[in-house]
Amino acid sequence: MDTKRMTRLALLTSVALIIFIIELHIPNLAPVPGIKLGLANIITVYAMYKYSFGDTALVVFTRILLGTIFSGNISAIFYSIGGSVLCMCGMFLLRRVTDEKYLWISSVIGAVLHNTGQIMVAVVMLKTTAVFSFFPFLLISGCIAGAFTGICAQILCSRINL
Amino acid sequence: MKKKNICIFVFILIFALGIICSLYLLNSEHGDTVNIIQNGEIIYTIDLSASEDRKIEVEYQGRKNIIQIYNHQICVSDADCPDQTCMKTGYLKSGTIPIVCLPNKLIISYTDDSEVK
Numbered sequence: 001m002d003t004k005r006m007t008r009l010a011l012l013t014s015v016a017l018i019i020f021i022i023e024l025h026i027p028n029l030a031p032v033p034g035i036k037l038g039l040a041n042i043i044t045v046y047a048m049y050k051y052s053f054g055d056t057a058l059v060v061f062t063r064i065l066l067g068t069i070f071s072g073n074i075s076a077i078f079y080s081i082g083g084s085v086l087c088m089c090g091m092f093l094l095r096r097v098t099d100e101k102y103l104w105i106s107s108v109i110g111a112v113l114h115n116t117g118q119i120m121v122a123v124v125m126l127k128t129t130a131v132f133s134f135f136p137f138l139l140i141s142g143c144i145a146g147a148f149t150g151i152c153a154q155i156l157c158s159r160i161n162l
Numbered sequence: 163m164k165k166k167n168i169c170i171f172v173f174i175l176i177f178a179l180g181i182i183c184s185l186y187l188l189n190s191e192h193g194d195t196v197n198i199i200q201n202g203e204i205i206y207t208i209d210l211s212a213s214e215d216r217k218i219e220v221e222y223q224g225r226k227n228i229i230q231i232y233n234h235q236i237c238v239s240d241a242d243c244p245d246q247t248c249m250k251t252g253y254l255k256s257g258t259i260p261i262v263c264l265p266n267k268l269i270i271s272y273t274d275d276s277e278v279k
Contacts, residue, residue: 031250033264073244075265098165105169112176122264127202130271133187133258139180143173 009051009059016043016063017070024071032134034079034118035141038111038149040067044084045091045107045153049100053092060084078125079118086117100157107150111142192257192272196236198229199269207273210234222266229270236270238263 020040028035040063047056064084068077090113094106115138122131198206200222211234218229227248230239238248238261248263260271 028245028247028250031247031252033245033247033262071244073265076245079264102165102169105173108173108176122262126199126262126264126267126269128199128269130199130258130260130269131262133256133260134262136180136183136187139176140184143177143180147173 005055009055012043012047013059013062013066016040016059017066019043020063020067021070030137030141032137032141034115034122034134034138036145038114038145039152041107041111041114042149042152042156044088045103045110045149046156048088048091048095048110049103049153049157053088057088060088079121082121083114083117086120087111087114089113100154103154103157104147104150107153108143108146111146111149112139115139115142187258188256190257194234195273196254197269197271197273199271201267208236210236220266220268222268225266227263227266227268237261238268238270241266 017040019042023037023039026037043063044056044060047059051059061081061084064077064080068074068080087110091106091110094109098106115135119131119135119138123129194209194211196208196210197204198208198218198220200220205220206218208231210231213231213234215232216230217239218231220227220229225242226240227238227243228240230237235253237253238251241248241263243263243265245265248261248268251261254261254270254272257272260269262269
């Protein structure tokens with residue numbers, strides 16, 4: 001890994017981390033576990049389209065690990081990782097069929113996949129299928145949050161060329 | 163142009179699916195029996211229509227949730243977990259949507275079978 005690439009990835013990670021910490025102070029809109037704006041994923045989506053899969057995974061996992069340490073919510077790390085893995089795999093496949101113009105829709109699908117991953121982790125962790133009843137609410141929130149982060153990332157892609 | 167239409171169609175499809183399922187779940191029927199489940203095991207089964215107002219303290223790895231039964235309704239009145247989602251959910255209303263505390267692995271939901279008492 002050369003210095004230039006490492007610096008860029010570190011910069012992306014720190015920006016994502018700052019967004020993540022600021023978002024912690026925004027109160028949750030709905031009393032459903034798992035619903036979140038996920039603004040830090042603007043960086044994830046951006047990295048997905050501008051860098052390789054491995055680089056994106058590095059940025060995301062570093063952000064999750066450091067974010068968990070800073071927020072102090074240790075149990076959230078499993079949900080974050082479960083969601084992120086599914087989301088990144090889905091978006092990696094979508095990136096091959098869509099170009100930057102349709103970035104927002106792959107962000108929406110990524111967000112929904114992220115929520116699916118979270119639910120699956122919750123089923124394993126809580127040993128019950130009762131949490132599946134949150135899935136429709138997560139679909140709605142995933143659509144809105146995904147579209148928002150997707151549009152932000154699209155603007156970012158067209159304006160910044162790191 | 164065609165691709166754009168597919169994108170919008172997919173978006174609307176997911177969104178509509180979410181809304182329809184949510185409305186269906188919000189209006190579902192339920193009995194009177196409530197299960198309090200922690201870490202996959204049922205620790206309390208309460209018949210809400212017959213129970214008096216009281217508080218139940220549930221502990222998980224040093225963290226506490228206080229479950230309150232008031233006027234034949236159940237809610238989590240106090241929790242020391244970081245996200246406090248279980249408190250914000252309020253009283254248990256829907257038959258399918260449970261009160262969940264993810265950090266403390268606590269679930270409060272109506273039983274599927276209202277005849278079990």
